[in-house]
Amino acid sequence: MGNTVSESPAELQAQTALDNTLSLSVGELVAFACRSGDLVGELSGGPSAQEGIRAHQRLQKKRPAGSQAEYRLQETVEQDGHTVVLRGRVDILHPQPDLHRAAQLDEIKTTYVPPHKLAESARDLHWAQLKIYGFCYGLQQQFSADTPLALQMLWHNLKEKKTYPESREFRWHELETFARTALSTYLQWHRRWQAHRQAVRASARTLPFPFAEYRAGQRTLAVAAYRCLRDGGELLVEAPTGIGKTISTLFPAIKAVGETTLDQLVYLTAKNSGRQVVRETAARLHAGGLTLSVLELQARDKTCSCNLGLCSRDDAGICPRTRGFFDRLPEARRALLGRPLLTPEVIAEEADRLQLCPFALSLQMLPWADLVVCDFNYVFDPLVQMQGLRDTRLQRALLIDEAHNLSDRARAMFSAKLSRADSRRAAAACKGSHPALQRAIQSLVRALDSWVEQRRESGQQAAPPGKPEKIEKIDEKENGKTTELWITALTDGAPHKVSAAVHKVLLVVSQLWEQSQAPPEAIADWLRALFRYQTVEQLAAEHHRCITRAQHLPNRDSRWREQEIELLCLSAADYLQQAYALFHSVIAFSATLRPPSHVVRQLGLQAEAPYLALPSPFAAEQLGLFVCPFVDTRYRARQRASDTLVDMIARTYHSRPGNYLVFFPSYRFLQQVAECFAAQYPEIPLVQQASGSSDPQRSAFLDNFQSGRRSLGFAIMGGVFGEGVDYVGEQLVGTIVVGVGLPQVNEEQELLRAACEQRGENGFDAAYRYPGLTRVLQTAGRVIRSESDRGVVILADNRFADPFYRALYPQHWHPQTCNNGHALSAALDHFWNG
Known part of the structure; x- marks a missing residue:
């Protein structure tokens, strides 16, 4: 189906079967039909809903006698062959006091800046909403065309705690013209959308x-x-x-x-x-x-034109594709409606044509897919x-x-993390260009320092015995570095001064966005992390823990070189x-x-x-599954296990040369075995997954596993090559799973374990064995992908023979135990040649 840009006779005929009564809020109408100008506001681009509600309530309480707060409007409008029920609530209604003065509607909008510093597009959008409220009120009161109505915007600056009123008077026919123009724009789109939806339903049936x-x-x-x-x-x-x-x-x-x-x-x-x-x-x-119509969303960093080098920000730090975004959006929206596949490439092509932000355009198409x-x-x-x-x-x-x-x-x-080092770098990036933002970030750094000192003092105090949320202090020394760690429940004491400093930083950022300005692009990732910290803290409950870390590096000017607060979600x-x-x-x-x-x-x-x-x-004989309990891959035994694993890998490869993957629990163990294997079998081509590999490096790794090749790959269990990749046919004929995939033991996993035990679960199973089993099963699932595939899976660890794991094996697994290398070779020979 091509672009649905105009209404064909068939579409018009189909519309006669549609229900022409439409319920529509004033907010929906304004957002779709009245928005113009720039795309502004990221992260905390304005006051929160809670701040707005509190400000509304304060101003509404101050209204004069006889006025009404939250005045409900619901009016039926006949427009372009449709019956539209418009609904909304006016913040304050002042009924007509006498014959010489007009009735008045007030709309309250909260900001962090004086109204004259707001983006013009934001001010226009607010006035559009109030004007359509005025149209509805005129309908309700049966105004004549020349009846006057006073409209007043109350811009309430939360930072100054000051209200800026702005009043205008309109004749009702002016408001009617404005509202009906907006309705016509919306209904034209609505007819196109409904025609598309009817076609979708018919084809789906x-x-x-x-x-x-x-x-x-x-x-x-x-x-x-x-x-x-x-x-x-x-x-x-x-x-x-x-x-x-x-x-x-x-x-x-x-x-x-x-x-x-x-x-x-x-x-x-x-x-x-x-x-x-x-x-x-x-x-x-x-x-x-x-x-x-299928819309495929891609991450911002892979979609944003600035990130991809397709455009550059102006002197104010604003992407030019966001300038006038909503003026050009309607044409793009019409062109994309009804397209079968709205892939990132299709979105980018339309965004390039009209010079729009492709990521923002894809989000705008969400309701219409x-x-x-x-x-x-x-x-x-x-x-x-x-x-x-x-x-x-x-x-x-x-x-x-x-x-x-x-x-x-x-x-x-x-979960969220906030570090001192990243915050100091963010402050340095603001030097000269954004002094107010720099000062706010420096205050945050001082708040982090103060919090760590409080933890050090409170960490010396004895906590009530047996209390699960008690403060813990752990000292670790590595290469002269000392790490101190404190773990508390947020109910025992949240870092309130840090929270206040975070709010102050984001307040300055919000003021910039409201004025169509932007913070330095260099701190964009840090700001997202900061906003996550604020959001998580507001949502945190009993299943969160606050982890404070402080690192001391000797022979440095600063006593505490790094401090970090982590809000960790355990469920x-x-x-x-x-x-x-x-x-x-x-x-x-x-x-x-x-x-x-x-x-x-x-x-x-x-x-x-x-x-x-x-x-x-698939048939059971397509998969040869061999459990090898003669290998101990636990950390303390890994040095001895290397030679055994090298022999096992070589036996498996030689049993039927082809493409094989060996999955390890860590990079260190992978490299240890790889060195031994390369020394003993230099003739076998070996490729290894690199730590932190890029997309091109991952593609290059996978290119080794094509039909007709004989590649041996070493990769990390639970990584990108062990899940979500279809190795069909000869692309992969065998996998060796080294170990049971247990997550690394650290404070996070131990906290998760303890939290599960408090809920009555087996903590070790929930935090370690079940996640490890999932990694194993995902890795083993790479081998057989179609009816014609045939391959082997080797489970190399003595724990795989444990009843715990046996009980959780999939029903279609038929494992065969091999107690030594010779038994494995015989079993492999029988599978491939028997």
Whole structure:
């Protein structure tokens, strides 16, 4: 389907079947039809909702007698063949006091700067809202065309605690002309959108399954998914690799769009490869006649034109593509509506044509896409959550792919760090250009210093015995560096002076944004971290801990060279549950969701949510699974294990030369074994995953694993090569998993362990063994990806023979134990040649 820019006779005819009654808030109308000028405001680009509410309440209490606060308006307007119900609330209504004076409507807007310093586009938008309120009030009171109405903006500067009134008087016909122009703009778009939606629903109803037949387990998954999408609720699905999770969830979801009241689908995936699979699946469905519009969101740093070097900021630090953004947006919106695939490339092409910010343009298209494909953070992260999802009048479905990653990702979203060194660098970057911001950041550095001194003093005091939130102090010495660590519950004492200093910094930043100015680009990442700190602190609850670290480096001028405060989230289940409530139905699926009771708790799903475990679609003889308990990979035994592993890897490779991957628990262990292997088998080509590798380096690594090659790769378990990559056919014929994948022992994991034990769980299992098992299962799942694949998985660790792990193996695994290298060689020979 091409661009839906004009209304064809077929579209006009289709519109006659549509319901022409539209309920619309004044805010929605103004935001869509009256916005113009620059795209301004990032991070905390203005007062918070709580600050605004408090200011409104104070000013409303001061209103004169006879006036009314929160005056409700709801009027029906006939416009362009539609019946529109406009609704809203005026902050203060002053009824007409006598025949010589007009009635007056007041609108309160909170700012951090005097109104004359606000961006003109922001002032115009505020006045537009008040003028449409005036139009509605005139309808309600049956004004004649020349009836006057006084409108007053009350700009309340929170910093000065001062109100700046600005009054204008309009004749009602002026307000009517303004409001009907805005309505006409909105309704023209509404007709296009409704015509597109009708076409989508019609094509979804008749859409055939895009393959000749279902794989084993696919129909079961599709039926369960459809029922959940139709009836609402939650569904947890463990679907083994190769079952076709994407088509088995997307196809019933699209059918539900055509056959139920479902309005929009949101598909979440943690990996770029997952988005690519959705794109390919959507293209296949489009070829079958589907007209669904798919919007694929990409991270800001990979989309922003300034980051990509396609434009540069002006002298005020503003990107030129944000200047006049809303003046050019309508044309881009019309051009993109109804496009089948709104990929980052398609968005960028339209953004280049009209010189718009591509990332902002993609966000503007969110309400006008039928299927949104994006990362977890667009739904769950409090900093980047799509605000449009809070409109619960629409029915949306949430599909969560690779759900095993969600718990850790969500805990990171609700955690934050603030360091002294980064703050000092931010202050230095503001020197000369932004003196007020520099002073605010320097105050933050002093507040961090003061907090650490308080911790050092309080750390000497005895805490009540047995109290789980007691203060802990740990000294660590490494290369002459001393680290002191304090862990407290926020209820025992939050760093309030640090919080006040953070608020002061973000207040200065907000003042800059409100004046269409920008802080230095060099501190953009630091500001995002600062805003996350403020947001997390406001949301923090009993499952958060405050970790304070101080490092002392000898022979330096400053006694404390580095200080850091971390707000650590130990469980994000409650936050996830709040996000699920915005959706009609939620389906979470992955190849590794074990054990179900633990996964349900971690993901914040309802305890009664159905759990569906599907069998593998592949034959058991396609996978040779060999447990080798004669290897001890625990840290203290790794030096002795190296020679054993080198022999095991060589035996596996020589049993059937091809492409193999060996996954290690750490880079240090990987390098240790790699050195030994290269020394003993220099003839076997060996490639290694590099720490912190870039996208080109990752691509170069994967290029070694093509059909017809014989590459041996060493990689990190749980890393980019162990999840979300399809090694089909001869691209990978075997994987060796070294160790059980336990996370590294540190204070965060130990706190997580303790928190789980307080909830009645086995802390070691929840914090270490279950996450490790997920890594193992994901890694092992890389080998068999299609009906024609055949390969081997070697589990190299004596713990794999433990009953704990045996009980959690997938049903389609049939492990064979090999107690020494000779037994492994015999078993491999039998698998490949028997």
